[in-house]
Amino acid sequence: MDSASFEIIPAVDIQDGQAVQLIGGKRGTGSEYGDPVKTARDWIDAGAQTLHIVDLDGAFEGKRVNAETIESIVDLSDTVTIQVGGGIRTASDAIELLDLGVDRVILGTAAVENPSIVEEINDRRPDSVVVSLDAKNGEVVVEGWTEGTGIAPAEAASRYENLGAAAILFTDVDVEGQLAGVRSEHTAAVVDAVNIPVIASGGVATQEDIQELQSTGASAVVIGSALYEGELTFDEALSAVQSVR
Known part of the structure; x- marks a missing residue:
């Protein structure tokens, strides 16, 4: 993995009108960080080239909730890539977001329950679908991380690559938001299963964590709590990538 191509992506998770970070994917946990x-x-302004936006209310309720807020974020810049997930349950939901100016839609529950939706959206808007595979205890979970599927993340990733997913977002929910470090072997298993980019998420607390995930062959990492809690600055996160040779 060329260090220049490995991207640091800040997370903006939205719940009850606030930017938040949950612990272990559990509703009602974590902290709020304002507008x-x-x-x-x-x-x-810090230099992010991509933003990872999640409508957490939508993820838990099964329908898009924070549309106006997301539209306001899209309007901030026409040069930053915006990927959005949470509450997207139909191809129409996805196309509406893409028409709004979102660059990539992130499908989790919808893709698991109806895999053909990935193919349907890809046929209409090629390279616009990121499939989110959130894993707890070694299996993909859905419905806001509350329901197990019995499917291993690597197996699922291969399935969605064949259906036209442009990338896989792999989140290790067991360590999400805990600032306790990453479990890179889980990300590596997903990377090894596909030929499309894998975006890693969950557990990052240090520059070493970033380097460890980069070493798996992942294309990017989404970082939330470490940035919000000041464990890492955005510049420090970028420096970690640049230091890998």
Whole structure:
């Protein structure tokens, strides 16, 4: 993996009108960090080239909730890549977001329950679908991380590559938001299963964690709590990538 191509992506998770970070994917945990639009602007000003936006209310309720906030974030810049997930359950939901100016839609529950939706959206908007595989205890979970599927992440990743997914977002929910370090072997298993980019997420607390995930062959890492809690600055995260040779 060329260090220049490995990307640091700040997370902007939205719940009850606030930018938040949950612990272990559990609703009602974690901390609030203020206006998500201002938060997104701050990350753009810091130099982020991609933003990872999650409508957590939508993820838990099964329908899009924070459409106006997301639209305001899209309007902040026409040069930053915006990927959005949470509450996208139909191809129409996805196309609506893409028409709004979102660059990539992230499908989790919808892709697991109806895999053909990936192919349907890809046929209409090629290279616009990122399939989110959130894993707890070695299996993909859905419905806001509350229901197990019995499917291993690597197996699922291969399936969605064949259906036209442009990338896989792999989140290790067991360590998400805990600032306790990454489990890179889980990400590596997904990377090894596919030929499309894999975006890693979950557990990053240090520059070493970033380097460890980069070494798996992942294309990027989404970072939330470590940035919000000051464990890492955005510049420090970038420096970690640049130091890998």
